[in-house]
Amino acid sequence: MNSTCLQKTTRILNKNVFKCFLNSHIRNQSSATNQSLILTDVNDKTGFATVAFNRPPMSNFTLELLQDFSKSLDEVESKNYKGMILTSTSPTVFSAGLDLKELLNPEPARLKALRTAYIDCCIKLYSSMYPTVAAINGHAIGGGCFIAMACEYRIMLPNSKIGLNETQLGIAIPEVAVHATRNIISSRDAEMALTLGSVFTTDEALKIGLIDEVAENKEDALAKSEKFLSLFKKIPKRARGITKQFFRKKVIDLMTNNREKDVEAFVSYVMNPASQKSFQAFLDEAKNKK
Numbered sequence: 001m002n003s004t005c006l007q008k009t010t011r012i013l014n015k016n017v018f019k020c021f022l023n024s025h026i027r028n029q030s031s032a033t034n035q036s037l038i039l040t041d042v043n044d045k046t047g048f049a050t051v052a053f054n055r056p057p058m059s060n061f062t063l064e065l066l067q068d069f070s071k072s073l074d075e076v077e078s079k080n081y082k083g084m085i086l087t088s089t090s091p092t093v094f095s096a097g098l099d100l101k102e103l104l105n106p107e108p109a110r111l112k113a114l115r116t117a118y119i120d121c122c123i124k125l126y127s128s129m130y131p132t133v134a135a136i137n138g139h140a141i142g143g144g145c146f147i148a149m150a151c152e153y154r155i156m157l158p159n160s161k162i163g164l165n166e167t168q169l170g171i172a173i174p175e176v177a178v179h180a181t182r183n184i185i186s187s188r189d190a191e192m193a194l195t196l197g198s199v200f201t202t203d204e205a206l207k208i209g210l211i212d213e214v215a216e217n218k219e220d221a222l223a224k225s226e227k228f229l230s231l232f233k234k235i236p237k238r239a240r241g242i243t244k245q246f247f248r249k250k251v252i253d254l255m256t257n258n259r260e261k262d263v264e265a266f267v268s269y270v271m272n273p274a275s276q277k278s279f280q281a282f283l284d285e286a287k288n289k290k
């Protein structure tokens with residue numbers, strides 16, 4: 001086989017592997033985790049990129065995943081793709097947020113790097129010039145919920161849970177998250193949700209406007225996502241992007257200008273003995289459930 005033919009075959013194989021993951025036919029999870037932590041597939045016809053967290057079963061964020069995600073977001077912007085659908089390859093989870101094992105007895109330098117990488121991703125996503133939609137193919141908790149909130153539109157599967165549960169874990173929500181939440185749901189609902197650390201069912205999230213649509217299954221979520229992105233097909237990219245950024249300016253500025261303060265505050269909440277106890281309690285409880 002000559003090298004061009006080999007490259008083409010490899011591309012087709014990679015594409016098929018990706019489709020297989022997207023359809024959630026993951027039979028061998030250990031082989032799935034050997035793949036890249038982020039999978040990107042581009043539809044040549046529409047120009048839309050589908051970016052998927054590939055860390056089953058919980059799609060929870062490690063430093064390495066966030067660093068790879070940050071690079072993928074750069075790629076979507078620099079390659080001028082027409083829009084991005086964000087999802088995961090896990091069968092029932094969009095993302096369970098930060099990996100609690102990263103937060104338990106952490107090495108401070110790595111914890112700082114984790115938070116910095118997370119903020120980078122949020123800034124890139126929140127301010128992207130291309131349109132974004134989250135195809136929330138299952139639970140979206142904590143940092144996973146906020147990443148979905150940074151997209152412009154949210155489509156979620158039934159019987160799933162979504163919410164910013166940080167206060168339950170002893171982590172104060174940063175001011176920026178208050179404004180970002182108020183950009184989506186009412187101020188009243190936002191205050192209740194963030195102070196309680198509420199986690200909503202799909203139906204409850206739809207009712208308060210935290211998500212925009214419910215899809216029957218993942219395929220339907222991806223189809224609905226394409227439909228949303230297609231709305232902008234004829235709108236000039238620059239005009240659209242700048243207008244979007246005006247609506248999001250306060251949040252973008254807070255994220256950008258408060259980066260160091262935010263990292264310090266986050267490290268101090270995470271290192272707090274009460275928070276450490278709550279991370280351990282969650283992990284123990286999940287183990288004891290079995």
Ligand SMILES: CC/C=C\C/C=C\C/C=C\C/C=C/C(=O)SCCNC(=O)CCNC(=O)[C@H](O)C(C)(C)COP(=O)(O)OP(=O)(O)OC[C@H]1O[C@@H](n2cnc3c(N)ncnc32)[C@H](O)[C@@H]1OP(=O)(O)O
Nearest residue numbers: 060096097098099100101139141142143146177283286287
């Ligand atoms: C400037 C900054 C900008 C914005 C900031 C704005 C907002 C704040 C944003 C970031 C801060 C982020 C903080 C976090 O993300 S903290 C983590 C939040 N996540 C959680 O509290 C855990 C969430 N998980 C769950 O609720 C459930 O697991 C879930 C509903 C996803 C699934 O439930 P299910 O019953 O199906 O599974 P479980 O039995 O609960 O779990 C199975 C298995 O998975 C492990 N697990 C689950 N989640 C995590 C996690 N996040 N990290 C590590 N491990 C996790 C669980 O322990 C079980 O493991 P095992 O017992 O070994 O099988």
